[in-house]
Amino acid sequence: MPNSLPVLDRFDRAILSILAAEGRIPAVELARRIGLSKSPVQARMKRLEEEGVIAGYRAILDPVKMGVAHVAFVEVRLSDTREAALRAFNKAAIAVPEVEQCHMIASRFDYLLKVRTADISDYRRVLAERISALPYVASTSTYVAMEAVKEAL
Template identity: 85%
Template sequence: MRNGGVELDGFDQAILRVLAAEGRISAVDLARRIGLSKSPTQARMKRLEEAGVIAGYRAILDPVKTGQAHVAFVEVRLSDTREAALQAFNRAVRLVPEVEQCHMIASRFDYLMKVRTADIADYRRVLAERISALPHVAQTSTYVAMEAVKEAL
């Protein structure tokens, strides 16, 4: 399979699947799981890291235990959608720590955000002080998540 100029064979794909599920697995255990020895497995991992296929490793935090259990999805409509306005919005939204994800959307609105806060009062503050203050924001609509049925971490 080719992805962005990187050739991925069956072993590479197996490495990626295992690492996506268990990022802290040892090289020996990973090698055993994919059916290679340790040295070729480590060489493949290094190649995948250098090619940017593996962008990094991180800890997955429990949002309930870290006090960020409240999730809201926010539709944002901009007052100006020329390139300079989009770039200004993009730069500014990256600086809002409560915005977990932000996607430009082809729809009746311009962006869809996933926002994590402690509770509804905290969300209201973030909406008023941060999101509404972003460049060119004309309108927002909020949808509060009641339960995460499936969430890839």
């Protein structure tokens, strides 16, 4: 069955949990913490990567130090929701560097965007020049985040 989910045992889940929190942990330390030797842990990691369970590794950047601490969530309503319009919007939204996340939503609006900018002035420019100019955008509503209470990275 091509679309079946991989079978994950308790060791796989422990590896994934630790890697999600501490991606750069040495294999020897990972093995020690889950109670296996280094070779089986490395083989499991390779299998999890090949199966696509581990999609990749990345550095987690500090948005304050990167100068993009301002977060806004933007509801976007489209003027057309046929498949071609959705594809055009998706492609264009992906190309906007300030759009950190873009989700199609089943609601009174069509998309929810998470946008990171330097400040409210920068956000206003991005909204006017980039987001509002995306294909088929009929209207937007903005919610400015005052504090991130929890962010899974």
